[in-house]
Amino acid sequence: MAISLILAHPNPGSFNHAIAAGVRDALEGAGVAVWFHDLYAEGFDPLMRTEEFRGTGTDDPLIESHAAEIVEADGIVIVHPNWWAQPPAILKGWLDRTLRNGKAYRFGPRADGEIGPIGLLKARAALVIHTSNTEQERDRRLYGDPLDNLWRTCVFGFCGVTNVERKLYASVIVSSEAQRKAWIADAAATAKAMFAAR
Template sequence: MNVLVILGHQRQGSFCDAIAKTALSVLQRAGHRTVFHDLYAERFDPILPHEQIAKNAEIPPEIRRHCEELASADGYVIVHPNWWGQPPAILKGWVDRVFRQGVAYDISAEGVVGYLKGKRALVITTSNTPREDELRLYGDPLENLWKNCIFGFCGLEDFRRRNLESIVMSSPEQRAEWLKEVEELVGEMFPSG
């Protein structure tokens, strides 16, 4: 399988960074081809200029390459912290620029046509808010965003998300356990073929 791994965290060496590297390691050991983007390290430009919104707009080569990687991948692993119930702006900008009409979906007289049908996605998020408080106060906005508003809209149905919390209150032992869980989740979603 071809698996696209996207990291949206501003600090190398963060726990999100460890999650992404763990996922990459599991995928590569299973024999999958991987493409990895650390959006902050690469200084990805999240701003979508108006003239690039249209389906057939001229887009920069870097964005075209990201679009091709999205379209050719069989699966996706996305890792990021929960910031105000959303991904960091750089990751939201990546979605805006790369999940383009004509690449991830299209609109026809019959409605939306999702081009990611038959693919799979694993989104792993981190947060500091205890899970019970998050659900009680806000529901789970990231679950809805990734599962329904982004991947579901684009036709992808094989979706899983795991939120790891509370990062700020976790011990090194807890983080080690979470990384083992990440190994298991990635292995289940993307078994060796």
């Protein structure tokens, strides 16, 4: 059992980093192997190359190792802030470059009779944790909860991961330290419940 933990935040002192550390500690403390990636610290390049787009891969070993690893992970945890109702660009680039046709999904006749995507990821569960300054109810009412559609349906549903849990912690900007500690504990407990008991 190995969990891929992907963090997209530029500031090592951020709340997002604290969440990722809490999740990592909880999983490793329960004996689960964690493949941890701080995308900014690794210098992950989000810009897809022409040759990659043509399907020949890339000579960047970091990109290739990410693309190989995400297919093999038994579970996936994503941690990111809400930036303009989307993940930071570095994480969008990670999606573009690592979830590849023929590896993470393919197209063909599906069980429902339609021609469409068939998910190939090995992971059966994914946990997406994100933070924002807009509370969940307001986000849903005003903006239609775009991150839920992105992660649950367009990304993980597309790639065959059917069990997707999402945690939104908000509003960070007006939160107390006690509240942030409670959110970190909640994230850690959720990850442990999803991945440590299997």
